[in-house]
Amino acid sequence: MTKKKKLSRRPEKQKQFYGIAELYGNRFIDLPNDERKRLVQAKNTTVTCPYFQQMPALGPQSGSINCNKTGGVCSLRNFHPLQAPGDDITFGPITATCPNRFLENGTIIKHIGKELLGSDSPLIAKEIPFLRRPLSALEAENAPNAKEVDMYAVEDEGIEDSRQEDVGRIDLVVVNPDDGTRWCAVEMQAVYFSGGAMTKDHNNILTFIGNGVPMPGAARRPDFRSSGPKRLMPQLMIKVPTLRRWGKKMVVVIDRPFLEALDDMEPIDHISNCDIVWVVVDYDETEQACKAVLKIHKTIYTTLEDAVKGLTAGKPTTLPEFESKLERKLKRPVAKKL
Structure with missing residues (x-):
């Protein structure tokens, strides 16, 4: 009987405990315990979003400036567990999980207007239809004079069409106020996270006593792989080629941790x-007590092709390495046979 070869165990990855960095615009580590408890138990639609308040034109069409994100978490950061008794918890950099976080004081809009359009007081428009759904052969045959329709209804025209789908809209367009032909498209990409739900932190928050900060109730981390290649990259590949033909630029807003998770992109000089x-x-x-103030870190110019390389952020494995991983998978008890 041949002895089975023992598979070597891979070293366990260190768990990451990303918790609340900002709650309804307040820096979590500065909040008193009573205020933390009140906010985590509040219904988000009853609490004002400070960023909608600062930029109401970019808030919901209803005119509400209350938070539209369940739980009210604006951003996350890594809580580094204590290494020894008596140590203080240390924290990693902040990364936004809600795109509304990027609206603070209109800083980004002013920067985009000045950098691209020659005006730091640009006009803004939301959710402009971008793609048109082609008619199927059957639709064209049944209605020869029918026209392709926008994927999104244009509200001012009162169009309603059940065939419209949730795809093909430019989220934000920034326009020079003196020349409507000078404009750019904007995508604001926050990060998704993987791991335990944020509600798992609530018990730690509600039962915490003392002067420190409660640790997150579950392991979780920012999922830059889902946010970049799976969400942002398709948006760019669909929209940028057309914008390029039109002679327009796509602006992508991300924060520094998101950039650092990308592969190197070759910058363009102009x-x-x-x-x-x-x-x-x-x-x-450091600028303002109990707040984290949004600042422009840097502006980078790239081609679409180099952006795709940066978002993919990985090199193909070798064939032997791939087949070695495949062999290990097949030897596991959970491998299914047909």
């Missing part, structure tokens, strides 16, 4: 030669 303008922000925690 805006005239780029397809995408990356506006990267960071959060200054």
Whole structure:
């Protein structure tokens, strides 16, 4: 009987405990215990979003400036567990999980207007239809004079069509107030997270006593792989080629931790030669008490092709390495046979 070869165990990955960095615009580590408890038990639709309050034109069409994100968490950061008794918890940088976080004081809009359009007081428009759904052969045959329709209804025209789908809209367009032909498209990309639900932190918050900060109730981490290649990259690949033909730029807003999770992108030396303008922000925690203030970290110009390489952020494995991993998977008890 042949002895089975023992598979070597891979070293366990260190768990990451990303918890609340900002709650309804307040820096979590500065909040008194009573206020933390009140806010985590509040219904988000009853609490004002400070960023909608500062930029109401970019809030919901209803005119409400209350938070539209369940739980009210604006951003996350890594809580580093105590290494020894008596140590203080240390924290990693802030990364936004809600795109509304990027609206603070209109800082980004002013920067985009000045950098691309020559005006730091630009006009803004939301959710402009971008793609048209082609008619199927059957629709064209049954209605020869029918026209393709926008994927999104244009509200002013009162169009309603059950065939419209949730795809093909430019989220934000920034326009020079003196020349309507000078404009750019904007995508604001926050990060999704993987791991335990944020509600798992609530018990730690509600039962915490003392002067420190409660640790997160579950392991979780920012999922830059889902946010970049799976969400942002398809948006760019669909929209940028058309914008490029029109002679327009796509602006992508991300924060510094998101940029650092990307592979290196070759920057272009002048805006005239780029397809995408990356506006990267960071959060200054020293300027204002109990707040993290959004600042422009850097602006980067790239082509679409180099952006795709950066978002993919990985090199293909070798064939032997791939087949070795495949062999290990097949030897596991959970491997299914047909």
